[in-house]
Amino acid sequence: MHIAEGFLPVIHCVAWYAVSAPFVIHGARKVITEAKEHPESRLLLAAAGAFTFVLSSIKLPSVTGSSSHPTGTGLGAVLFRPPVMAFLSTIVLLFQALLLAHGGITTLGANVFSMGIAGPWVGYALWTLSNRLGWHRNVGVFLALAFADLSTYLVTSVQLGLAFPDPVSGLAGSVAKFAGVFAISQVPLAIAEGILGVLVFRLLTDVAAPELRRLGVFGAAKEAVA
Amino acid sequence: MSHRQLSAHGLSVRFGERTVLADAELSVPRGGRLALLGANGSGKTTLLRTLSGAVRPSAGRVQVDGVDLDYGRAGLRAHRQVVQLVAQNPDDQLFAADVFRDVSFGPLNLGLTEVEVRARVDRALAVLSIEDLAERPIHELSFGQRKRVAIAGALAMEPCVLLLDEPTAGLDPQGVDEMVAALDALLAADTTVVIATHEVDFALWWADSVAVLRDGRLSCGSGPELLGDPEVVASARLRRPIVLQVAAALGLAPSGITEVSSLVAALSPHLVRKL
Amino acid sequence: MSHRQLSAHGLSVRFGERTVLADAELSVPRGGRLALLGANGSGKTTLLRTLSGAVRPSAGRVQVDGVDLDYGRAGLRAHRQVVQLVAQNPDDQLFAADVFRDVSFGPLNLGLTEVEVRARVDRALAVLSIEDLAERPIHELSFGQRKRVAIAGALAMEPCVLLLDEPTAGLDPQGVDEMVAALDALLAADTTVVIATHEVDFALWWADSVAVLRDGRLSCGSGPELLGDPEVVASARLRRPIVLQVAAALGLAPSGITEVSSLVAALSPHLVRKL
């Protein structure tokens, strides 16, 4: 669930663009450096972006039986790191806005912050923390994906709440309202995304160990443990 | 498996503004070999997908033993145990890490016990003579092997009718021989086999009967008769099989000519002497 | 384009323990049509990639006009303007969003001016008769159209020799006709055309000469002679072309028989009367 085109007042649009910009620029710098040092990584980064885009446009079953789109950013954060995800998510959100009419150009800054910055960083922080505490990798993956998803929607609720304070109960009311509509219904989906992530990771370690090693996923887990 | 009668009546499929199938009639001969011929983009794949229940027709109906296909959850579930479709590209159908796990995917979803699933996988691999591949990772297999694994995955659902989209595409002569042996084994195991192809020489030789797709409509009949008709093949954007071209150039009637040996047999009486 | 002599001497390629090519000798006839035949996995693609400079042989050498290929950056760059390879799957080669942009990629890498690049793109599209596709998005094109776009991308490098891996694979009869027209246009534009294929009927009809890959070794010669030899095709895991099977069954010598009309011509004198 992204914030739709035209949904935010112009001040909010500008503000969220400003908040997101440093993160996206930082990610873009990393991407440029990587692309210059290893020209072939352009193709791999593009593959990662396409994977994220397609992942966000397929349906995921929820525990309650309804279905929704996974954010995919938790998986992306673990595989490709948050700075790269900030850049890739910006592209993916631009594509979603213009190719799927999901999200918008004016709300791009806000959506990038929730899905491309908050989600991946929360997910990655939990992944690192779990590794450092020596928890099983499955726990780390589950936490990273579930909370990347959940935090994305919570941030979205806050963004909408800030834009539309409730005439009766003010900011607290509006945030609670949007959280009720979006985030609570998202809890089962976040759990589903977490479980899915664990299953995907198990499959990938079976068949794509070299690819994961190249991405440094195993290294990160080990490094964090040590 | 008991034979079931799969048929389609007045089938029309439209995607947006484009009509892919228009009032197509088809009755799949039980226990036989049917080849569905058409150019790329003629709607072969759409027809197979409609027969398998994956595409819902805009008009007309798909029937099994005269009963309309019910597109509800339970109806489709039952239909998938009657008809299975094998896609042209095996990679669209194989997603597990190794052969055993991939073939067991369908039977597991049927809710069978582990013993039953194992038995079904073994049977499917045995029919296709790929028991030795069971433990191999899929990405190490050759294209021809992957094609047979994809068939095994569909076969493990134990359908009465197996629809194969371009089973020989991309295979070299030896790969085609192995595919033919696999299809023979399916037929021997009482499965009705329908293939969609544009390879006219192969279809003429292999099939008991053919159906040609032209502008979304189907013409059914015998291979030599339909594929030997210049008007039919031209309007279907195909070509005549080579043996039928030779027969026509020499003034022989096409009937009964399906391969080199039958051509030679038809030709022999007209030769001055054995060369 | 002026003709250049591409040849390979004592070419061996090993991947790990597996020997793919063993002491292969090949001289590509200038301005002609050469078909390289072999089963899947026989090393056809590796041979083409070695000729194009993408794979460095473990032994032996690739030569242009008798000069050894230099695998340095500049040497390879020069070689790419002599030889271009078109992969079997067009999606391995097409990366841009539309046809015009994609075809312009190679010439831009040659450091040409925008005017020259534009002229080259126009020429390449014209040779392949796909000017009308210039502004179309590649993901909306059919498989056959994408194949021709991939050829245009290679052609825009203006090589003397174009190597095509399985150009007819996956194409229906009309697609094959269009591909043949494209290859004819390449030949008319003075490009030497080498195709790798396992489609023996097509290769026999199309090629001036053939090379058959057996166990990593190459045998070169005329189509009817090599492909009519049961021992050669068996050891190459191929089959004889249908017209040569008919000829053999009737006791005709294969020489000169490449398609239905030459078979019929060879046969006519032996018929009792015109049927």
Next chain:
Amino acid sequence: MSHGLALDHAAWSSPWRARSLRDKGVLCLGLLLAAICLPPVPGGAAVAVISLALLLGPIRVGWTRLLRIGWLPLVSILIGVATVAVSVSWADGLRLEVTDAGTAAAVQLAVRALAATLAMFTLACSTPMIDLLAGLRRLRVPDPLIEIAALIYRFSAGLLDSASAIHAAQDARLGFVNRTATMRSASMGVAALFLRSWDRARRLEDGLAGRGYTDALRTLEPARRRSSGFLAGSVLLLVAVTATALSWPVTR
């Protein structure tokens, strides 16, 4: 179009595709800006009407396609608007109520969001993504970023097709028959997609090396038609909308 992105298809087949990005950008982004900056009535409403006229007129999207493209944002706008319209309070037990202030805010929001969505459609339905990326390149966004974005666009089309093919194949083997099966199918599908995107990148890298790829994916831009008349007309239209919207409260 097998992957069925209706907006993408509309953009590639629009008569406006050959127009220069400068011309379209001023008009479409101008409309978008007007939609969110001006008071919704009459500014937003005017933008909505103008955008709709452009979409159904010169951009030639067509009613059926517009509905197909538009239902998703429409539903998401409605959910959001409904949430704004209803007020909650919990001082004396949880209470939901509809206030005049809430309703007014909701109506304003609905008009603004609808106008902005339609304005965004004028750009999305007339300009393929790749042309927009070329525009960003001219705005000095570094080349590697543009190249990666363009490749993501190209890879996505094939990957979407793969995703739907895998889904169909799993469905045929009852892969979505219950929750456990669905989870198993989804995870296998996601893993397969990851490998496929990776493999695709590797193979393309190989293929491009033969065409002289070293460190940049440069391509030539197709010629685009610039029209100062179109540009002047767009500016006039935007000025007129703005002037009307700003003078509305005065004249009333």
